[in-house]
Structure formats: structure tokens, C-alpha cells
Amino acid sequence: MKITSARVIVTCPGRNFVTLLIETDQGVTGIGDATLNGRELAVASYLSDHLIPCLIGRDPQRIEDIWQYLYRGAYWRRGPVTMTAIAAVDTALWDIKAKLAGMPLYQLLGGRSRDRVLVYGHANGADLEQTVEAVGRYIDLGYKAIRAQSGIPGIDKAYGVGRGELHYEPADARLPTETVWDTQKYLNFAPKLFEKLRDTYGFEHHLLHDVHHRLTPNEAAQLGKSLEPYRLFWIEDATPAENQEAFRHIRRHTTTPLAVGEVFNTIWDCKQLIEEQLIDYIRTTVVHAGGITHLRRIADLAALYQVRTGSHGATDLSPVCMGAALHFDTWVPNFGIQEYMRHTQETDAVFPHDYRFEDGHLICGETPGHGVTIDEDLAAKYPYDPACLPIARLEDGTLWNW
Numbered sequence: 001m002k003i004t005s006a007r008v009i010v011t012c013p014g015r016n017f018v019t020l021l022i023e024t025d026q027g028v029t030g031i032g033d034a035t036l037n038g039r040e041l042a043v044a045s046y047l048s049d050h051l052i053p054c055l056i057g058r059d060p061q062r063i064e065d066i067w068q069y070l071y072r073g074a075y076w077r078r079g080p081v082t083m084t085a086i087a088a089v090d091t092a093l094w095d096i097k098a099k100l101a102g103m104p105l106y107q108l109l110g111g112r113s114r115d116r117v118l119v120y121g122h123a124n125g126a127d128l129e130q131t132v133e134a135v136g137r138y139i140d141l142g143y144k145a146i147r148a149q150s151g152i153p154g155i156d157k158a159y160g161v162g163r164g165e166l167h168y169e170p171a172d173a174r175l176p177t178e179t180v181w182d183t184q185k186y187l188n189f190a191p192k193l194f195e196k197l198r199d200t201y202g203f204e205h206h207l208l209h210d211v212h213h214r215l216t217p218n219e220a221a222q223l224g225k226s227l228e229p230y231r232l233f234w235i236e237d238a239t240p241a242e243n244q245e246a247f248r249h250i251r252r253h254t255t256t257p258l259a260v261g262e263v264f265n266t267i268w269d270c271k272q273l274i275e276e277q278l279i280d281y282i283r284t285t286v287v288h289a290g291g292i293t294h295l296r297r298i299a300d301l302a303a304l305y306q307v308r309t310g311s312h313g314a315t316d317l318s319p320v321c322m323g324a325a326l327h328f329d330t331w332v333p334n335f336g337i338q339e340y341m342r343h344t345q346e347t348d349a350v351f352p353h354d355y356r357f358e359d360g361h362l363i364c365g366e367t368p369g370h371g372v373t374i375d376e377d378l379a380a381k382y383p384y385d386p387a388c389l390p391i392a393r394l395e396d397g398t399l400w401n402w
Helices: 042-054 064-072 079-103 105-109 128-140 183-201 216-230 246-253 271-275 291-304 319-330 345-350
Strands: 003-010 017-024 028-035 117-125 144-150 178-181 206-210 234-236 258-262 356-358 361-363 391-394
Touching: 003 042, 003 271, 017 042, 017 079, 028 079, 028 319, 042 064, 042 079, 064 291, 079 105, 079 291, 079 319, 105 291, 105 319, 117 128, 117 246, 117 345, 128 144, 128 183, 128 206, 128 361, 144 183, 183 206, 183 216, 246 258, 271 291, 291 319
Parallel strands: 117 144, 144 206, 178 391, 206 234, 234 258
Antiparallel strands: 003 017, 017 028, 117 361, 356 361
């Protein structure tokens, strides 16, 4: 069996997605997500100019060998563009292999570890009252876990406050929008939000919160300690994790669970965090961490240290990634939770899929492969629309972490 062709499909049904489609001489095809928000065309070029020529004529069933070829053979290893491109190839190859076996992908990985996958949605509002109402709406939809983000008094355009109730796309302009950040205002406000949420809804539902890399380790420790009475499922990305050791300080001062990793690309980005049990959840994704092949290695390492998975699942990951992630989540023994931001109707139409939401969980389908396809004719009706993620500055003008 040989790979005969591969092509990159860029489409924008409400937001930009990059998809790789691989074809074989036996008529079996596979697709993989290659979307990197704000840098989509860099990955598209990496695939078209560098990886696809290397794939033609290869046996698509040799997934491990192809992964090693693309990773070790590049010499310039790692990084978001390289690993997203490799992930697209890897996901498409697993899709092909599962189709050849005539089974859903989770079976090929080793079978079910669970019947359904716990997911969390995003509730947000311009102020505390609106966020409390938004959490209630998610509870009414059946969610058991909800991420709560709110506008902050004195801060314009706070992170996580979207332009719609179920869809949040932060990439909003051709050049980065500049926002202003004030840490003290945030630290004063955040405990009040979760106090109000617990007073209103009790402790039956899981509550999560994304700090989005905004705090120093000591500030993150203060936040975690102040939120302990409200028993959060986790605080996410409390501080930038380039320095993995920074999480040791946070860990010493709070028992609030810690999650990190959506911007990680390889096992090396989280090795110390996992081995020293400095985090509780690892948030690496199929699309940005080298595909299913490499994500399995990260999850296996995490399992040794009782760290669970909590993969990123924002709307800038296409349904192709979500489908593959759900099969991974269904299999992986140390699963924790899966982020689930709903896509627009236009996106769902471009990417038909067989997974479904039910009672706060997602359930992957039984279609051979990962269960997601692409309507190329419909995708062609939505041309690429350049959009960048915002940046943040402190009130004195200092560039900060968005």
C-alpha cells in the first residue's frame, strides 16, 4: 500500500482551519487537523513544501517510522509549526489505519477505558452577574463541568469574554488587537466570582478557570490559595511554563489543582512538570503535540505520576482534532477531562462528524477511523481570512502575556 497524493485544504467557515488529506493507491483516505491559530499559513506551507513531497510512495501503515522520519529527519526539531504539521500527518495516518482495520480508532489504540468522555464548556460574561447567568445556562444544557471567565472591573476586553454565548474566537483582526491588563484588579476580583458561583449553584458542578499565563509564580500561588474554599477542578496556565520549575513555588503554597500545556509541543516541554508532580492535569493536544503517536507518550509518562489528561479543545481546533481527541480520550487510562467549545453550524457542515454531546459528556462514534470527514466543495466556499490573536500590555505600556 502506498501514499499516492496529499493536499492541504484551508477554509474559513467562521474561523480559519487547515486540514491535510492523504490519499492511497487503495482508495482509502485519511484527514488530519493542521490548524495553528494566527499562524495557519506557516503550517500549510510546511506541509506543502516540505512534508508532502516526502510522503509520496510511502506505506501509510508505517506510522511510527513516518513519525520518526518527519521528527528526527527535520534536524530542526520541535516548535509549534513543525509539530502541528507532523500531527496532521500522524492523525491522517491513524485515520487510514483504522479504516483499513474496519474499526473505530479507539479500538485500534487498545479499546475503551470508559463509555463516555467528561467535557467542560465555556461560560463568560461582561461582569460578575452575566457570568453567573452564563454558568446557569451551561448547567441547563447538561454540563457537569464549566469554565467561568468574567469581565473585570477596571479592565477593558478581559480574556475569555467572547462575542457569543457558545462560540469564542479570540483572533479578531488582521493585526493584533492591543488590550490592557492589571494583575491586582484581577486578583481582587477572581475570588468574588467563584464565591458568588458557589453561593448560587453549590458544589455539585465542577468549576474551572483559565489564568492564561498572566501571573508570576508568587501571584499564582496567592490566587490558588484564595480560591481553595471554592474547590475548583483546576486553574489553568497560572504562569508561563517555559520555566517548568516555576510551578514548584505554586505547588508549595496551594492545593488548588493545576493544569497546563495547551501551548506545549513535545514531551520535553512537560517532562519536569510531570516527573516532579508539579501539575495535576496535562493539556497537550493531538494537533499541537505531534499527533496521537506523541500524545500517547506524554500520557504514558503522566500516568506514572498520577497526572491526568485534560486536553485543550477550543474552537481553533477543528472537528477533525476533536474527533481524534475523543477516540484518544476514550482509550487513555489516565483521562481527566476534555475541553469542548462548540463550533459554528458552518464549521460543523464543512466537517461532518459522528461524535455527539449527551448529559455533559461527548461520545465518539463507531465509524471506522476517527469519524470526521471534510466537504471540500463546501470548504471552498469559505476562503481564508487572515486574523491574529490579541496582545496585552500593562497599564504602564509594558508588553505582557496575553
